[in-house]
Amino acid sequence: MSDKFVAFNADGTLGSRLIQGVHAIPEGATAIDEAMWYRVTQEVDGVWRLVGGELVKQPFPEVLPDYAQLVALERYKREATGVQVDGLQIETTRDSQALIASTGLSAVLDPEYRCNFKTLTGFVEIGAAQIIEIAKAVRTHVQACFDRELSLLRAIEAGEYRDDMLSEGWPNSSPPEPVELQ
Numbered sequence: 001m002s003d004k005f006v007a008f009n010a011d012g013t014l015g016s017r018l019i020q021g022v023h024a025i026p027e028g029a030t031a032i033d034e035a036m037w038y039r040v041t042q043e044v045d046g047v048w049r050l051v052g053g054e055l056v057k058q059p060f061p062e063v064l065p066d067y068a069q070l071v072a073l074e075r076y077k078r079e080a081t082g083v084q085v086d087g088l089q090i091e092t093t094r095d096s097q098a099l100i101a102s103t104g105l106s107a108v109l110d111p112e113y114r115c116n117f118k119t120l121t122g123f124v125e126i127g128a129a130q131i132i133e134i135a136k137a138v139r140t141h142v143q144a145c146f147d148r149e150l151s152l153l154r155a156i157e158a159g160e161y162r163d164d165m166l167s168e169g170w171p172n173s174s175p176p177e178p179v180e181l182q
Helices: 034-042 067-079 094-109 128-157 163-167
Strands: 004-008 014-019 030-032 047-051 054-058 083-085 088-090 114-119 122-127
Touching: 004 034, 004 047, 014 034, 014 047, 030 034, 034 054, 067 128, 067 163, 083 128, 088 114, 088 128, 094 114, 094 128, 114 128, 122 128, 128 163
Parallel strands: none
Antiparallel strands: 004 014, 004 030, 047 054, 083 088, 114 122
């Protein structure tokens, strides 16, 4: 008589490996021989399940990537690559977008508004017209990123998506050169 047992989950997958004298053996547990014990404890390249009263190993189910999540993450990364406006390298992270939007509102409310604006290469003094130009460029860049995300999501839905599409078609495909801030 074997002292090795297996118990199964409600869906028929292997739930527990048990040794009599070490574990309490639940009602309904199945006794197995040493050869099968070795297999169920060492072969982890599949799912063990009870099929027709027999313990069999089946391949792991194929797990498809969450393409929509991959696309959203790529859009978020691309959104923050920055833009150039009149030779100024402008940051486009979420924080920068918010600051630029509020500065843009000030420029719309007061056409004489001026401020010291920090670019990726340092501070510049700019006026309302240039602030609005920067805000429009940032908004255009960000919207283009969302538009690309939408087009990729539609390709996924249509079954036309290919992995190489994730790196294609984004605005400002290459981020600005890193700048050493002082």
